Amino acid sequence: MATVEARGVSKSYQGRTVLASLDLDMGEAELICLLGPSGCGKTTLLRIIAGFITPDTGTVHVGGRDVTALPPAARKMGMVFQAYSLFPNMTALDNVRFGPRVAGQAKTEQVKRAGELLDLVGLAQHRDKYPHQMSGGQQQRVALARALAVRPDVLLLDEPLSALDAKVRLQLREEIRRIQRETKVTTVLVTHDQEEALSISDRVAVMNGGKLLQVATPSVIYRQPADAFVARFIGLAGILPGVAEGAAVRMSNGTILPADAAVAHQSGRSVEMFLRPEHVRLQRMNGHVPPGALAADVQEATFLGSLTRVRLRLPELPDHAGLWADMPSEHAADFAPGQRVTAHWHETSPHVIAVEAAQAS
Amino acid sequence: MSQAATTPLRRDGVVHKRPASQGVAGLILPYSVIGLFIALAALFMAAPTVMLAVQSVTDDHGFTLKYLEALGGDNIVVAFRNSIVLSIASAAIGVVAGGLIAYFVISPAMPITLRSAVTSFSAVAANFAGVPLAFAFVSTLGTLGMLTQGLRSLGVDIYGLGFSLFSMTGLTIVYAYFQIPLMVIIITPALLALRTEWRESSENLGATSGQYWRMIGLPVLLPSLISAFILLFGSAFSAYATAYALTSGNIALLTTEIANVLSGDVSSSPQTGAALAVGMIVVMVGVLVISAAFSRRASRWHK
Ligand SMILES: Nc1ncnc2c1ncn2[C@@H]1O[C@H](COP(=O)(O)OP(=O)(O)O)[C@@H](O)[C@H]1O
Numbered sequence A: 001m002a003t004v005e006a007r008g009v010s011k012s013y014q015g016r017t018v019l020a021s022l023d024l025d026m027g028e029a030e031l032i033c034l035l036g037p038s039g040c041g042k043t044t045l046l047r048i049i050a051g052f053i054t055p056d057t058g059t060v061h062v063g064g065r066d067v068t069a070l071p072p073a074a075r076k077m078g079m080v081f082q083a084y085s086l087f088p089n090m091t092a093l094d095n096v097r098f099g100p101r102v103a104g105q106a107k108t109e110q111v112k113r114a115g116e117l118l119d120l121v122g123l124a125q126h127r128d129k130y131p132h133q134m135s136g137g138q139q140q141r142v143a144l145a146r147a148l149a150v151r152p153d154v155l156l157l158d159e160p161l162s163a164l165d166a167k168v169r170l171q172l173r174e175e176i177r178r179i180q181r182e183t184k185v186t187t188v189l190v191t192h193d194q195e196e197a198l199s200i201s202d203r204v205a206v207m208n209g210g211k212l213l214q215v216a217t218p219s220v221i222y223r224q225p226a227d228a229f230v231a232r233f234i235g236l237a238g239i240l241p242g243v244a245e246g247a248a249v250r251m252s253n254g255t256i257l258p259a260d261a262a263v264a265h266q267s268g269r270s271v272e273m274f275l276r277p278e279h280v281r282l283q284r285m286n287g288h289v290p291p292g293a294l295a296a297d298v299q300e301a302t303f304l305g306s307l308t309r310v311r312l313r314l315p316e317l318p319d320h321a322g323l324w325a326d327m328p329s330e331h332a333a334d335f336a337p338g339q340r341v342t343a344h345w346h347e348t349s350p351h352v353i354a355v356e357a358a359q360a361s
Numbered sequence B: 001m002s003q004a005a006t007t008p009l010r011r012d013g014v015v016h017k018r019p020a021s022q023g024v025a026g027l028i029l030p031y032s033v034i035g036l037f038i039a040l041a042a043l044f045m046a047a048p049t050v051m052l053a054v055q056s057v058t059d060d061h062g063f064t065l066k067y068l069e070a071l072g073g074d075n076i077v078v079a080f081r082n083s084i085v086l087s088i089a090s091a092a093i094g095v096v097a098g099g100l101i102a103y104f105v106i107s108p109a110m111p112i113t114l115r116s117a118v119t120s121f122s123a124v125a126a127n128f129a130g131v132p133l134a135f136a137f138v139s140t141l142g143t144l145g146m147l148t149q150g151l152r153s154l155g156v157d158i159y160g161l162g163f164s165l166f167s168m169t170g171l172t173i174v175y176a177y178f179q180i181p182l183m184v185i186i187i188t189p190a191l192l193a194l195r196t197e198w199r200e201s202s203e204n205l206g207a208t209s210g211q212y213w214r215m216i217g218l219p220v221l222l223p224s225l226i227s228a229f230i231l232l233f234g235s236a237f238s239a240y241a242t243a244y245a246l247t248s249g250n251i252a253l254l255t256t257e258i259a260n261v262l263s264g265d266v267s268s269s270p271q272t273g274a275a276l277a278v279g280m281i282v283v284m285v286g287v288l289v290i291s292a293a294f295s296r297r298a299s300r301w302h303k
């Protein structure tokens, strides 16, 4: 339980910038997910916090204390790797009591502490098993218990679930969340899985190209993405390019689409309007397109169970424009591929982002 | 058939691909190849062993223990002791030095080209034995060797200090020349199998580097170190040409003794040779049994 502050952290390898002067502030007992595409620098940032990598510039403070110059062993952090990190020559119990043991605690204390943690992760009855006798999910639970056994100030997890199959992954992520709430340990979890990040984080830190693009709660990340990358990377979004004009956006075919009042600040600039599929409503084309709506062709309809997801092509707009619409599956019969439709939405639904901002990041 | 149609096996969260089912017909080839190997091994190892054993207890008049009793003779006991000491010493030097060299060579700080250079060199050096090896050492560390004379010109007379290439110490050094690279070759894969995650986890949990090696690194390596030691012991124990070329039989070893009694001008005695060979086999089996016991203990966490 401690705050974590990374300040002005940068790192390059052979002149290639991997992290570019990055700031991250974490509150006590907070769970933050570092989310971004592969190679964007998530592991590097996590390992700088853990002390395995020395940053070129910047500092790391934990609970107000500068730990930048401390070796990993002195940082009081617990780390969980993607897989295969358990010591193969030790049982689950011996793995978990390793931290207390090297700290010089009495053996009865070590065993008691390890027993409690194996209980916490639900593996009390597997304490005498060796790693190769446990499943991937069980091994990750033991790794989690082992990291927590030293009562770390900070828990660091680098894609701890990505080597597991889907069902176990889901179970274990709920469990990580529960255990994190119980132990109140400040936690950084690295993932490239946006659903995982949105479902368990207090806040999500979206990274790309060595920069933090947005750090916010899952719902803000989803509803008000800070830039075009975040909007495209998180969830599914339809994109309508245009030019801001007062509190609206003019499309290249002349259509004026209302947007929220904040857009007025960007008047005259190139913008992109982002629309989530759940906000887009469709009607079969009946000859005329009402104001605030767009003509579209159904390109593809995917049955997802209760919902059907429809992909739309916008013949009057540039190629990279496109929309998605979700609808209850019982209405989907009206919108087979090839069907001409009009698409419309509530005027508060679109999220407008200036194109310059998108290119700068 | 039905197996091949099922989806990959899922065992508690880890996806395992099941190899394609081959059916009984598909197993005929592998079993016959393995069977042939076992048959050949039996023919050229087990059969001679039995013959040697029989020969060592038989003379013109039938059963006798005199050849085995002769193994208690002074010079034979010396040969046993020399062979065992030389094998243990050169294997120990090989394991320690070769292990350290391999460890440093595979460290991430070293260029990858160095690793392949050392591996290739080791493959050659590990097979450099016999007369050429003896000659190489005589011309460097012999009484008139380059290194000996070089040191002498610097005021260090190694022969004056008691060193001799033609002694047990000298033999141990020469044997180390092929033992060390042999160790480098056989231990490198085991060292590469030590995962960085283990090291980093232990560091992260507060362990020192010494604690890592004592509690994780060495215990995990121990079975490999034991098998490496046996291999090195065996390679020294059975070496003959190097020792003979270097010492012309002045230092009694089991292998040179066998050669003596088989080709001896004075008394050619195949039965004594057989008895010596049986003695060697007993030593080798003893070493294997002891180390197998250690190895089982060392790897009880494994499988
Ligand atoms: N030791 C290194 N030397 C050179 N490049 C590295 C090193 N470590 C990481 N990189 C590069 O830094 C970038 C970020 O890596 P990483 O932090 O592992 O990304 P992520 O975890 O987000 O997938 C990658 O392009 C990777 O190739």
Ligand SMILES: [Mg+2]
Binding pocket: A042, A043, A044
């Ligand atoms: Mg990574």
